Amino acid sequence: MTAQRPALGTAGDQDWRGEFRFTPYQVGDPGRAANAPAYPDTEFWDCPDTVLDGFLLRGDGATPPMVLRAASVRGRAHRFYGKVRQDAYAFRADRRYAVLAIADGIGNAPLSHFAALVATRHGCYEILKQLATTPPSALNWTWVLRVLAAKVVTEGRRQLATPDLTEHDVAAQLAATVLFAVVGLEPVDGCHPVHLLAYGDSSAWILRGGQHWEPQQAVKNDGVDIASSATVALPNLPPHPPVPVHTTIAPADMLLLVSDGIGDPLGNGTGTVGAFLAQHWRRPPEPLAFAAQVDFARKSHDDDRTAVAIWPGVG
Amino acid sequence: MDATGAKLLPFYVVVDVSYSMSGKKLASANQILPRVRDALAENPILSDKVRIGLIDFSSDAQVRLPLCDLLDPGLTLPRLSVRDGTSYVAAFSLLHTEIATNIKQLKADGFQVHRPAVFFLSDGEPNETDPEWQAAFATLTGVAAYPNVIPFGVDKADGATLARLVHPSTGAKQMRMYLMENGQDPAQAINTMAEIMVSSVISSGRSISQGETGILFPDKDDLGQGVTAHTASDWV
Numbered sequence: 001m002t003a004q005r006p007a008l009g010t011a012g013d014q015d016w017r018g019e020f021r022f023t024p025y026q027v028g029d030p031g032r033a034a035n036a037p038a039y040p041d042t043e044f045w046d047c048p049d050t051v052l053d054g055f056l057l058r059g060d061g062a063t064p065p066m067v068l069r070a071a072s073v074r075g076r077a078h079r080f081y082g083k084v085r086q087d088a089y090a091f092r093a094d095r096r097y098a099v100l101a102i103a104d105g106i107g108n109a110p111l112s113h114f115a116a117l118v119a120t121r122h123g124c125y126e127i128l129k130q131l132a133t134t135p136p137s138a139l140n141w142t143w144v145l146r147v148l149a150a151k152v153v154t155e156g157r158r159q160l161a162t163p164d165l166t167e168h169d170v171a172a173q174l175a176a177t178v179l180f181a182v183v184g185l186e187p188v189d190g191c192h193p194v195h196l197l198a199y200g201d202s203s204a205w206i207l208r209g210g211q212h213w214e215p216q217q218a219v220k221n222d223g224v225d226i227a228s229s230a231t232v233a234l235p236n237l238p239p240h241p242p243v244p245v246h247t248t249i250a251p252a253d254m255l256l257l258v259s260d261g262i263g264d265p266l267g268n269g270t271g272t273v274g275a276f277l278a279q280h281w282r283r284p285p286e287p288l289a290f291a292a293q294v295d296f297a298r299k300s301h302d303d304d305r306t307a308v309a310i311w312p313g314v315g
Numbered sequence: 316m317d318a319t320g321a322k323l324l325p326f327y328v329v330v331d332v333s334y335s336m337s338g339k340k341l342a343s344a345n346q347i348l349p350r351v352r353d354a355l356a357e358n359p360i361l362s363d364k365v366r367i368g369l370i371d372f373s374s375d376a377q378v379r380l381p382l383c384d385l386l387d388p389g390l391t392l393p394r395l396s397v398r399d400g401t402s403y404v405a406a407f408s409l410l411h412t413e414i415a416t417n418i419k420q421l422k423a424d425g426f427q428v429h430r431p432a433v434f435f436l437s438d439g440e441p442n443e444t445d446p447e448w449q450a451a452f453a454t455l456t457g458v459a460a461y462p463n464v465i466p467f468g469v470d471k472a473d474g475a476t477l478a479r480l481v482h483p484s485t486g487a488k489q490m491r492m493y494l495m496e497n498g499q500d501p502a503q504a505i506n507t508m509a510e511i512m513v514s515s516v517i518s519s520g521r522s523i524s525q526g527e528t529g530i531l532f533p534d535k536d537d538l539g540q541g542v543t544a545h546t547a548s549d550w551v
Contacts, residue, residue, distance in 0.1 A: 027317075028316050028317035028318055028319075029316040029317070029318050029321075031359075031363040032359035032362055032363050032386075033359045033360050033363050035359065036359040036360060076360060077360045077521070080358075080359070080360050081360070081521070107522075108522065221427055225418065225422075225428075225459045225460045226418075226428060226429065226430045226459065226460050227322065227427035227428055227429050228429070229429075264320065264322075264427070265320050267319065267320045271317070271319045271320065272317045272319065273320070298321075299318055299321050299363050300318075300321040300322040300323070300363045300364045301320075301321070301322070302360055302363070
């Protein structure tokens with residue numbers, strides 16, 4: 001006589017475990033958009049609503065690996081209007097450097113998500129290639145931007161299947177801001193060197209000691225009478241090259257790159273959004289949780305959101 | 316609840332309520348806000364950001380609805396009624412102080428205020444001399460937080476006068492003016508203009524989600540019956 005088997009899913013069945021309980025994150029007033037329906041972009045079925053990553057980056061030496069989290073989520077406006085996510089992120093690393101990139105496609109140019117993908121992916125490749133022979137402080141950023149502008153134009157002509165389209169006409173169809181970070185995987189005097197270059201309104205932040213957000217650029221719309229969402233973007237090139245920022249992160253810090261979908265609600269970092277993100281991102285969350293936190297609901301902040309974060313000292 | 320950093324796009328609807336507006340014209344003008352409200356009710360993305368105010372003017376000007384969220388459940392929309400003559404000076408002066416006061420308060424409350432837009436509807440000529448109303452208009456538009464002004468003219472409104480109210484009138488972000496076609500029914504034209512206002516609120520509200528700042532307008536082919544679109548230079 002065989003023993004009675006417990007029914008599937010009862011307490012007697014211990015072959016699986018785990019639980020996913022999810023309450024969407026809201027920060028302050030979530031706004032009506034928090035409950036707006038989401039629709040696909042029927043012209044771009046293969047562009048995911050959300051992408052995310054989580055892994056360790058190891059250097060050459062005995063230093064503990066860095067923890068990386070990344071997520072790019074479609075904003076509530078694009079979900080409601082059935083439009084593709086135009087943000088993107090990318091990364092490349094060797095045993096010395098991690099190169100991180102985020103890009104934010106310009107909304108009124110309909111193919112901007114292609115510009116964001118090209119700028120991040122090829123940008124990381126190009127920078128890491130330069131780093132093989134050049135220290136990060138001597139990177140030729142003007143050259144990088146010029147290469148990326150040309151790549152965006154080429155991609156635009158390919159997507160539009162019109163090889164003779166002028167650069168100006170291509171820029172009306174696809175354009176993207178870019179932000180790059182080069183992080184030294186081996187510390188120098190206990191801290192990791194960081195080199196940042198922003199072209200457009202994406203922003204870099206350091207969560208110092210898990211306590212407060214330190215902006216690595218001027219805060220957008222700070223002190224102005226009338227707010228503006230206008231920005232510079234590739235393939236248009238700046239008359240004066242943007243100035244790279246050099247800084248360092250200690251083991252207790254965290255480096256964060258964000259598109260303006262997060263940068264705008266983060267403001268100067270001292271408000272409710274800053275407190276929310278600092279509390280959840282003092283230590284690396286699970287990758288799925290990180291993406292859900294990037295997707296927090298807050299009234300009027302309905303843009304695409306992208307965040308790439310690196311924790312040097314907790315791996 | 317905390318809303319620091321929230322983006323706001325303010326629209327001011329300014330309506331002529333001189334005696335000549337009585338009857339069907341005023342009835343049509345009274346439908347502008349309900350139409351905007353109905354459109355916002357369909358769009359949770361926009362209604363989080365768009366704020367609407369209503370000012371009427373005749374010999375004086377009055378704030379009939381302070382800048383607000385039209386979907387606020389406690390809100391009762393005002394009904395306009397006619398009184399006296401047509402003072403553009405009164406309208407521009409009140410608009411100037413109202414916009415300045417609103418922006419100061421909203422900024423103090425932590426909002427990110429985008430450039431206001433004014434829909435200015437009139438059916439006649441101002442009672443003042445040209446230098447008088449032009450001075451008041453220059454005050455309204457001469458500040459850093461100047462509004463975009465989009466005039467709407469029906470009936471006896473003169474295109475040449477209203478063309479002076481298009482602001483900015485030149486450059487990449489120049490505004491437009493909408494005029495009733497000759498021989499059309501003015502009340503019907505105001506209905507069409509209300510649809511143009513709704514369309515502009517929706518496309519402009521959408522554009523600030525897209526990394527763009529500015530007021531957008533419906534295509535000339537989509538204007539509806541009896542109304543034509545113009546730039547200021549059409550009258551120069």
